[in-house]
Amino acid sequence: MPDTTKHYFWSQRGSFDHLFSKESPLPPLKSHEVLVKIHAVSLQYRDLTIGLGRYPGNFPDELVPCSDMAGEVIAVGQDAGSQWKIGDRVCANFAADHIAGETSPEIQKTAHGGPIHGVLTQYKAFRPHSLVKIPDHLSFEEASTLPCAALTAYNALMGPIPVKGGDVVLIEGTGGVSIHGLQLALASGARVIVTSSSDEKLKIATKLGAQHVVNYKSTPEWHERVLELTSGRGVDHVLEVGGPSTLEKALKCIRVGGWIHTIGFVGGGTPTDVVFPTIRKACHIRGIQIGSVAQFKDMNRLLALHPEVTRPVVDKVFGFEEARQAYEYLQSQAHVGKVVIKVA
Structure with a gap:
């Protein structure tokens, strides 16, 4: 000992x-x-x-x-x-x-x-x-x-209205939560759109299985491109990690009745902006505060079922x-x- x-x-x-x-x-x-x-x-x-x-x-x-x-x-x-x-x-x-x-x-x-x-x-x-x-x-x-990044993405996408086959999921960025979200959405049969400012990172997202990618640096009004990709309907779920810098555009390309899961503020922000309180209170829009032991165990069963897609x-x-x-x-x-x- x-x-x-x-x-x-x-x-x-x-x-x-x-x-x-x-x-x-x-x-x-x-x-x-x-x-x-x-x-x-x-x-x-x-x-x-x-x-x-x-x-x-x-x-x-x-x-x-x-x-x-x-x-x-x-x-x-x-x-x-x-x-x-x-x-x-x-x-x-x-x-x-x-x-x-x-x-x-x-x-x-x-x-x-x-x-x-x-x-x-x-x-x-x-x-x-x-x-x-x-x-x-x-x-x-x-x-x-797994404990934070993967479980956060799982809690978001498998929450009150779980993502299902045929849904369209918008993933902002290519950080830890975002990549886990991409993998979990694909394992659930969803179509995934990924945004990033780097074409090299978007190439990796495509290799991991993303069906559509959008460079928000070269396409500043990226929400319009997302709407085009969904024939104007909008996406079913958004993993919202950018914060105040992205939330407005996420609201423009979410479908009626869709879910925006606020997770972070990597695009900048302060504890006084609108995003941080939704996370602290785990409220709807839908603030995400990681997840429970029970959800962790459920997630691990999904990972074991699709070991390579979700690695x-x-x-x-x-x-x-x-x-x-x-x-x-x-x-x-x-x-x-x-x-x-x-x-x-």
Whole structure:
């Protein structure tokens, strides 16, 4: 049993220069906990905004960053039940206490890498109910992309009105949530339109199966092109990741009765704009706040059914000592899919 763990922490927020690592004592495992050796951590846009001081909320001192991990169970407390055994490969849910159903203010306070310490550490204890088995066909690096990016896309597209064969889904961008959304929509039989400012990224989206692509840099009124591609009807679902810079156009090309799933604000925005409150309240238009353990398990069954179509796209893997470089690379937006830090 390890008695120390090396981990990253924010000495203060506002710059990547304040991201440091150190070795700290590992608290004795409580009887109701499961100890996990973390193998890989994937980065989210949320991790950037928290580190740069642009994400509101109350955070612990010397916050350990990141919400998404994949690892291996190495110890099980005597009162932790029989669900987990040594050697099991697991992810932790984004919000530790989001077991099923809707979120709540109390559940929101259990989100890793924000209200509670995150997972960019060699070892971490979890309560058994927050863990989910990793699909057998995925590596630790691939599985580390599931808790936030994949589950967010799944929650959006498989929510109150699930995407179905024949639907048209508009995917904004080619980041982590967007690529997972593209794959899940295709696995569900939908027709997919992807937007990006990069023709090279759009080529990758086409290779992954997107039927239509639109460069919003060369086609500023991209919503008009989307309407053309749908014969004026509009799309059934939009994965809205841009924020204020894209929401207006998304509203112009959604069909009557369609669903706009607000997920992020990578195109710019502040906590006071209209997009952020919809995410915080998980309300309609449809604000998305990741998903529950129950949804995570449902998603994993879909991934196992379509292993190649839904295989996570990992753009680049950084070493544990290269965490700052990983953050900088994510901020550059040069990636397609996910940026991962290999911990073990």
